[in-house]
Amino acid sequence: MRDVIVFIEQRAGAPRRVSYELATKAQELANALGGKTHGVTAGAGASQAAEATKAYGLGTLHVADGGATAEYLIDPLVDALEAVAKTAGPALILVPNTMIGRDVGSRIAARLDAGITSDATDVIVADGRVKTVSPKLGGLTITTCAFKNAEYGVVSVRPNVFAAKPAANATASLENLALPSKTYAMKLGAEVEEAAPELGVEEASIVVSGGRGLGGPEPFTTVIKPLAEALGGAVGASRAAVDAGWIPHAHQVGQTGKTISPSLYIAVGISGAIQHKVGMRTAGTIVAINKDANVPIADFADLLVVGDLFQIIPELTKRVEAEKVH
Numbered sequence: 453m454r455d456v457i458v459f460i461e462q463r464a465g466a467p468r469r470v471s472y473e474l475a476t477k478a479q480e481l482a483n484a485l486g487g488k489t490h491g492v493t494a495g496a497g498a499s500q501a502a503e504a505t506k507a508y509g510l511g512t513l514h515v516a517d518g519g520a521t522a523e524y525l526i527d528p529l530v531d532a533l534e535a536v537a538k539t540a541g542p543a544l545i546l547v548p549n550t551m552i553g554r555d556v557g558s559r560i561a562a563r564l565d566a567g568i569t570s571d572a573t574d575v576i577v578a579d580g581r582v583k584t585v586s587p588k589l590g591g592l593t594i595t596t597c598a599f600k601n602a603e604y605g606v607v608s609v610r611p612n613v614f615a616a617k618p619a620a621n622a623t624a625s626l627e628n629l630a631l632p633s634k635t636y637a638m639k640l641g642a643e644v645e646e647a648a649p650e651l652g653v654e655e656a657s658i659v660v661s662g663g664r665g666l667g668g669p670e671p672f673t674t675v676i677k678p679l680a681e682a683l684g685g686a687v688g689a690s691r692a693a694v695d696a697g698w699i700p701h702a703h704q705v706g707q708t709g710k711t712i713s714p715s716l717y718i719a720v721g722i723s724g725a726i727q728h729k730v731g732m733r734t735a736g737t738i739v740a741i742n743k744d745a746n747v748p749i750a751d752f753a754d755l756l757v758v759g760d761l762f763q764i765i766p767e768l769t770k771r772v773e774a775e776k777v778h
Contacts, residue, residue, distance in 0.1 A: 665721020724749025
């Protein structure tokens with residue numbers, strides 16, 4: 453492997469934040485491998501997405517805007533990525549560990565006969581080999597794997613594990629990617645989006661989650677949401693709160709919800725059972741607020757605040773807001 457190729461996932465011209473994170477990481481990896489960096493973006497709005505990504509330091513941005521990539525599902529995106537990979541030669545391909553990213557990643561790995569590692573929380577170059585770090589068995593163990601194939605390797609990377617930093621001297625060039633006119637099996641129809649928070653928990657660097665200790669749906673609006681908004685974060689929830697119908701499933705963090713890696717995770721009224729732990733254990737800092745000092749989450753939280761959440765959270769929100777004013 454020499455070059456590093458990033459699949460830039462976007463929607464209507466807006467890249468997902470994880471795409472910026474991968475673009476930033478790609479520079480570090482390419483420097484270690486002695487190669488160049490590429491970005492591939494396709495679909496309706498791809499040109500706009502490429503412009504938004506230029507600041508993050510990729511060398512060449514390959515753009516397939518409209519046409520089949522806007523009409524059909526997944527396969528044209530893989531065609532675009534494959535075309536760039538075969539032109540670039542031996543390369544490491546980074547895709548987001550999202551529904552679309554995993555689908556694209558697995559298909560490009562099959563086409564290139566490449567090894568693939570999923571849900572990576574780190575990617576490094578050591579002794580001339582690319583190695584990935586990934587939690588397995590629901591986060592109970594951490595594995596480090598190296599690619600045997602020296603030509604191509606594919607890694608799906610968990611959002612929020614790398615910082616997204618604009619490059620000091622961004623000099624990306626844009627190249628239009630001409631794909632052959634084809635038809636595919638799956639055609640896009642109408643897009644239906646489930647009601648979800650303004651900022652999804654998988655995209656947020658700060659998440660404030662509520663659990664059974666809130667006692668009902670109202671505190672998610674009156675207690676949890678104001679703190680999340682003050683911190684510039686998203687609202688999460690435990691499975692117990694979702695199963696009780698207090699908040700939509702889109703907010704759920706845990707084994708049957710979303711796996712996240714924010715820089716700060718605040719768990720409010722959440723016991724921290726293993727099913728919830730596997731969804732957020734790689735957060736940078738974990739703060740738990742609970743009336744019970746012996747809850748399971750106390751064993752792995754960086755800070756446990758014991759007390760009445762209905763007194764603590766509103767006061768914390770006020771102080772955060774006051775700091776913002778100053």
